[in-house]
Amino acid sequence: MDTEPIKVTTPKTKNFSFVDSIRCISMIGIVLEHCGVVPPNHYSRQFENIVESSIIQSFKFSTIAFFLIGGFLINHKFNEYTPFQYLKNRFKKTIKPWLFWIFMLIMLSVLDRYIAHSRGSEMGLIGSNFFLYFVETFTRIVLISPYWFILNFLICITILLLFKKHLYNLWFGLVLALFSLFYSVNIYQDWIATTHTTAIFGFVFYLWLGVYFNEYYDKIMNIIKATSWFIILLLALVTFWIAVGESTFLNSIGIKDAYNTLRFSNIIYSLVMFALLLKVGSLNWLQRNLRPRETTFGIYLIHVIIIDRGLPLIFQPLKLNFLELSIWQNTGILLIRFLVTYALSFFLARAIGKTKVKWMVGN
Template sequence: MFGIVFEHSAVLWGIKYSAIGDTWLQVVTMQFWKFATIAFFLIGGFLINYKFTEYTPGQYLVRRFKNTIKPWLFWIFFLVIATLIQRIIIASRGGDAVFLTSPLAYFTEEFRYILFESSFWFILNFLICISILLIFKKHLYKLWFGLIWAAVSLVYSVNLYFEWFVTHHSAALFGFVFYLWLGVYLNRYYEQVMSYIKKIKWSYVAIVNVLFFLLSCLEVIYLAKHGSKDEYNTLRISNILYSLSMFVLLLKMGSVKFIDKNLEPRKTTFGIYLLHQILIIRLMPEIFKWNKWNTTTFTVTENILYSILRFTLVYGLSFFLTRLLLKTRLKWTVGG
């Protein structure tokens, strides 16, 4: 969740630097956390494995509506309404009132943008992936089933070079099924997997991660150089390898007591995910709206520091609000 929030808080997207050193600083900063999305699906599959056998597809989706879909829809509508209120305030002060001419069309477009262009999309994608695994439940632990979805994911990877279809994340409808399946599959053989991982030397894990990280950075630079507008796409082949190796690192690390005790990730993670995008879209522009916060005039170092500042504010506020909501009757809005 640190990685996902940082990625969305960062201001380095789309900025082009002429100096190679600046470019590398930018890419290294952004690529470091790019394992987070695939890890999100892997961990999701890891944690829900047993539930596929405990519940029927209908029962599982009903549970998901209460804990996932209901809070997700609540915050989407909250963000849409907050945006409309902002537009009304702007219009009342003599600003742009385009939404007043066709409020329904404006509302529909806002809903579409939030659902498909923001991080809220990945909750829908996650639910679609779960539904697919539930539909093919009887094949869940067969390797050929997983390999089919691995091939589907690789189609999106290759598409970055040929652009047969749109490369945007919302187009990768089935690109993440494999990683959810892999999490489920690995969890079934948890004892064997952990036994193998514990035998791997820390130095080997570190070397592999560094190599895949550097390879991922090089692929970003290569794609950007050849005109790609989606050079940081999560489903790059190098980033898939980096994400898988980072997942092994996370498994080898195991539980971190400080995080478990102070951040309570099992309780707060979903709330942070739902709230952080709202803070980025609605609050951050109000805090950093002065001309001096102009990313196009900042050096790469200043933009990195600015990104860290935004991340600290967004994550801190999301965590605080989630903890606060968990103590009230509105705890259901953050999955409590």
């Protein structure tokens, strides 16, 4: 009788730890962008505008990278759950906390008006028609504020679910890419308003691309690994300056939305940066200290309130006129605002995530 133990080999699981690193870096870029203090193309000297464009462009890949990672993560879930089950889970993890923080922002705005009223200011619409105030404020927050991208993300997911049977067809991806390119051309032609709200179909392609990347992960990663560091860094640098050049040109011809995420040059830059981050791989020190899997969504939800209601309490007493400051002074203020916003959002997200109300940050 053969008593030698039989060795059972289990399939090797893929290591997707790079996902958390990219998710964390992308959120840092998103928060940084929202901490700006002056309107675009404010400075009179061309050199200052180029510096401003360079600062903004540095992390302008963040939104597209976030959609790519989102698509990468939902690919297997599309196969595990029915569309109804998936959307039900999404409500619990995404929509519920999203609505909570929107209502929180509205209530803080109401409290601010009452405090101002106690000091002699007019109550305005709150006093005459609170319901109308609530509806108008809710609509404005959902459509204009950074909270819009949560709704946009869910709409993109729903579109992919509706066309689930075509998910891995290249022609389907091509159609979605054409929608995105429409917005790239529209920046110049102004057929429709160039606000992010109108770009409702502009980001579906990047979510789909993330799904496609997951499906063909091994082949794509082999290409990235085979590409030399010199080539990929050179491409990142070249596409960065092309994107800066396009935004500078758009500013020079009076385009108000010169830093639009869906600029063609920024799309290419974002894809190159995503490839670069894939080549870098997992940043264990970043994941260990910033806990992106636990805190990323919470940071996104909380940072809007910190910027809208918290930062004015810090900066208004200083009575700084940002419009009169130099590009270097405003850059320093931007970094301070970012550090305060990110730190507060991070610690609040972590603290809430350890309580019984952790659902408020999607945990």
